[in-house]
Amino acid sequence: xxRNTRQRQAVLDAVERGGRALTPPEILALAREAxxxxxxxxxxxQIGTLQEEARLVKVLLPGQTPRYEPVCGQVHGDxxxxxxxxxxxxxxxxxxxxxCPGSMQDLVPKGFVVESHEITLHGRCPxxxxxxxx
Amino acid sequence: xxRNTRQRQAVLDAVERGGRALTPPEILALAREAxxxxxxxxxxxQIGTLQEEARLVKVLLPGQTPRYEPVCGQVHGDxxxxxxxxxxxxxxxxxxxxxCPGSMQDLVPKGFVVESHEITLHGRCPxxxxxxxx
DNA sequence: GTGGATGCAAACTCTTTGCACCTTG
DNA sequence: CAAGGTGCAAAGAGTTTGCATCCAC
Numbered sequence: 249x250x251r252n253t254r255q256r257q258a259v260l261d262a263v264e265r266g267g268r269a270l271t272p273p274e275i276l277a278l279a280r281e282a283x284x285x286x287x288x289x290x291x292x293x294q295i296g297t298l299q300e301e302a303r304l305v306k307v308l309l310p311g312q313t314p315r316y317e318p319v320c321g322q323v324h325g326d327x328x329x330x331x332x333x334x335x336x337x338x339x340x341x342x343x344x345x346x347x348c349p350g351s352m353q354d355l356v357p358k359g360f361v362v363e364s365h366e367i368t369l370h371g372r373c374p375x376x377x378x379x380x381x382x
Numbered sequence: 383x384x385r386n387t388r389q390r391q392a393v394l395d396a397v398e399r400g401g402r403a404l405t406p407p408e409i410l411a412l413a414r415e416a417x418x419x420x421x422x423x424x425x426x427x428q429i430g431t432l433q434e435e436a437r438l439v440k441v442l443l444p445g446q447t448p449r450y451e452p453v454c455g456q457v458h459g460d461x462x463x464x465x466x467x468x469x470x471x472x473x474x475x476x477x478x479x480x481x482c483p484g485s486m487q488d489l490v491p492k493g494f495v496v497e498s499h500e501i502t503l504h505g506r507c508p509x510x511x512x513x514x515x516x
Numbered sequence: 517g518t519g520g521a522t523g524c525a526a527a528c529t530c531t532t533t534g535c536a537c538c539t540t541g
Numbered sequence: 542c543a544a545g546g547t548g549c550a551a552a553g554a555g556t557t558t559g560c561a562t563c564c565a566c
Contacts, residue, residue, distance in 0.1 A: 334496075343494075347489040352503050355466065355479055355481040363506065365504065366504075367489070367500070371490075374493030
């Protein structure tokens with residue numbers, strides 16, 4: 249599963265051009281600019297294989313449909329670089345953050361062992377900060 | 383929408399007896415001990431009204447189906463007390479945490495405004511800390 | 517007795533799968 | 542030319558809704 253089809257290239261381009269975590273329908277819309285016949289199931293299948301190849305990461309935010317972002321969108325080339333996300337309450341877009349407060353071991357009562365953590369921030373992105381877009 | 387039906391009582395009891403955040407099917411299973419005819423759609427409807435009455439909170443963890451916990455399971459009686467959750471990687475149970483690191487505004491680049499945050503910790507609960515249960 | 521609640525089944529949304537056709541290597 | 546990929550449509554999982562019946566007040 250790594251044939252270089254127009255569809256595969258369109259999906260990769262879309263995810264990279266997006267510059268942020270995209271939902272499958274968002275990827276479809278972007279990728280259709282290159283390949284109008286593109287189908288949602290192809291998106292899902294490519295998402296699957298691209299994840300296996302570690303070229304894409306699934307971004308899960310509480311209560312939201314899964315999104316996907318390219319692995320090498322950041323400064324560090326190492327796959328799966330630890331980071332968190334910001335969700336804009338207005339435009340519903342998701343942005344990657346590069347800061348992390350570090351260990352959360354002090355948040356838990358005695359006896360619990362923290363192995364990992366996820367932080368999601370919600371608020372307004374720069375674009376939506378002004379301009380009272382509902 | 384606050385009639386005291388057997389079904390409503392069974393759902394409330396189930397959620398309180400659970401002692402932790404439960405999924406709709408888990409609530410159904412527990413509540414059926416009292417009312418065997420109980421239907422999943424009734425669970426969902428009661429979940430809805432109990433949330434409106436602030437007797438239940440929806441607990442959303444990244445990539446997990448929604449769970450629900452009673453509002454007054456904690457020390458503070460005030461509804462909707464801000465808290466976070468710990469997910470045990472071994473037994474898959476979810477525990478409430480009462481600590482919070484506070485504002486996360488310093489995690490975001492300039493221009494972003496943080497209005498709220500969610501933190502999910504993953505690891506091992508005291509019970510699963512030893513005893514190599516898969 | 518009346519209006520809200522329930523149970524069942526159908527509708528919906530999101531994702532996955534089966535299958536015939538098409539394309540890459 | 543063969544293996545794998547694509548598009549379409551149908552199947553699944555989880556949640557919601559329409560509707561006739563039932564029951565708490």
